Amino acid sequence: MLSTALLKGPEKWELLGLLARLAMLKPRSLASVSVQTWIDQHARHERVHQLLLASARTLTYSGNLELISMEPFLTQLQLSLKRPVRYIDGGWQTLVTGLRRTAEQAGVHLHPGTRVEAVLQNDGRVRGIELSDGRFYEARAVVLATEPADVTRLVDDPLLKQRLTRLTPVVVACLDVALQSLPRPDRPVSLDLDQPRFYSAQSLFAHVAPAGGAVLHAVRYLDPTAPGDAREHERELEALLDLAQPGWRALAVKRFFLPHMQVTGATPTAGSKGLAGRPEPRVEHIGGLYLAGDWVGQEGYLADASFASAHQAARLLLTDLTGQQQAATGRSGPELAA
Numbered sequence: 318m319l320s321t322a323l324l325k326g327p328e329k330w331e332l333l334g335l336l337a338r339l340a341m342l343k344p345r346s347l348a349s350v351s352v353q354t355w356i357d358q359h360a361r362h363e364r365v366h367q368l369l370l371a372s373a374r375t376l377t378y379s380g381n382l383e384l385i386s387m388e389p390f391l392t393q394l395q396l397s398l399k400r401p402v403r404y405i406d407g408g409w410q411t412l413v414t415g416l417r418r419t420a421e422q423a424g425v426h427l428h429p430g431t432r433v434e435a436v437l438q439n440d441g442r443v444r445g446i447e448l449s450d451g452r453f454y455e456a457r458a459v460v461l462a463t464e465p466a467d468v469t470r471l472v473d474d475p476l477l478k479q480r481l482t483r484l485t486p487v488v489v490a491c492l493d494v495a496l497q498s499l500p501r502p503d504r505p506v507s508l509d510l511d512q513p514r515f516y517s518a519q520s521l522f523a524h525v526a527p528a529g530g531a532v533l534h535a536v537r538y539l540d541p542t543a544p545g546d547a548r549e550h551e552r553e554l555e556a557l558l559d560l561a562q563p564g565w566r567a568l569a570v571k572r573f574f575l576p577h578m579q580v581t582g583a584t585p586t587a588g589s590k591g592l593a594g595r596p597e598p599r600v601e602h603i604g605g606l607y608l609a610g611d612w613v614g615q616e617g618y619l620a621d622a623s624f625a626s627a628h629q630a631a632r633l634l635l636t637d638l639t640g641q642q643q644a645a646t647g648r649s650g651p652e653l654a655a
């Protein structure tokens with residue numbers, strides 16, 4: 318930052334001061350303040366204002382900074398100041414493969430490609446799940462780890478539906494491109510200060526392309542309350558790549574444009590006290606029903622929230638089932654808690 322020509326001396330000092338302050342603040346203390354409000358109130362220089370807004374978009378993936386709370390921005394910023402962002406060799410598939418292997422080693426039976434059709438209930442308690450091929454599994458407890466919209470389809474419950482349809486997702490448009498070679502390896506990342514766009518040459522940070530090849534990822538942060546025109550977003554992302562990697566079009570071997578990708582199922586909004594406004598992992602009014610996902614619970618943002626809520630759901634489920642077993646048998650039983 319000290320060597321950049323983008324900022325003048327006083328702007329650098331202001332940015333350093335604000336980052337030092339943001340690093341010390343407790344994320345929860347600003348849960349009810351929007352990112353836009355905080356930055357408007359604290360950044361005096363226009364360039365610093367723009368840089369902070371662009372950083373907030375990149376860290377939260379949100380295209381509506383009036384809506385999103387400071388809490389997830391601070392959470393992500395403080396994480397990235399402690400440990401730089403890591404790109405994973407092989408991309409997300411490496412995580413999925415690792416999770417699958419660990420689950421199977423722990424004795425989990427996976428049924429890939431099988432859709433759950435409905436969660437069946439009886440007298441305010443779950444009694445099992447029905448699969449799309451007609452099979453039925455009896456269960457005293459069910460953890461749903463889908464997006465909120467899937468939960469409302471799977472569980473026939475007006476109160477749950479009312480609560481979950483109030484959530485506002487964070488959404489982006491993505492342009493992913495595979496190239497024969499990278500025109501400008503000296504331009505690994507572009508943070509757009511004027512428009513809600515970001516680009517990175519991911520293959521410079523991790524093994525995600527064959528030797529000599531390259532993978533570019535460009536993202537446009539969308540406002541979920543006014544999603545806009547997908548074709549226009551694609552053109553904006555192409556234009557960003559034209560600037561960052563001139564000549565990329567002639568080198569492209571594959572491209573995917575994903576106009577509406579959900580990043581997380583719920584924006585932690587300033588109006589709903591940040592992460593505290595997300596649904597809890599235990600659905601109190603339906604016995605045996607638990608939720609996990611990046612839109613559940615008060616801990617973490619994005620995939621961190623998925624893992625944290627899954628852990629909480631599992632602990633609550635074991636506690637509840639153990640309690641029921643003890644009540645039924647009249648004695649303490651460690652079987653379910655093991």
Ligand SMILES: Cc1cc2nc3c(=O)[nH]c(=O)nc-3n(C[C@H](O)[C@H](O)[C@H](O)COP(=O)(O)OP(=O)(O)OC[C@H]3O[C@@H](n4cnc5c(N)ncnc54)[C@H](O)[C@@H]3O)c2cc1C
Pocket residue numbers: 431432433434462463464467471489491536578579580581609610611618619620621623
């Ligand atoms: C472009 C982009 C970049 C991102 N970058 C990051 C990042 O750098 N770091 C980070 O932490 N997060 C990142 N995220 C967010 C991250 O991808 C999500 O937070 C994470 O994938 C959520 O995982 P999940 O398992 O909770 O939910 P999901 O990944 O949404 O999984 C839900 C699963 O439920 C399945 N399902 C739905 N309905 C049914 C049904 N009826 N029966 C059976 N299965 C069903 C779906 O098929 C899906 O596989 C990014 C997201 C995007 C879009």
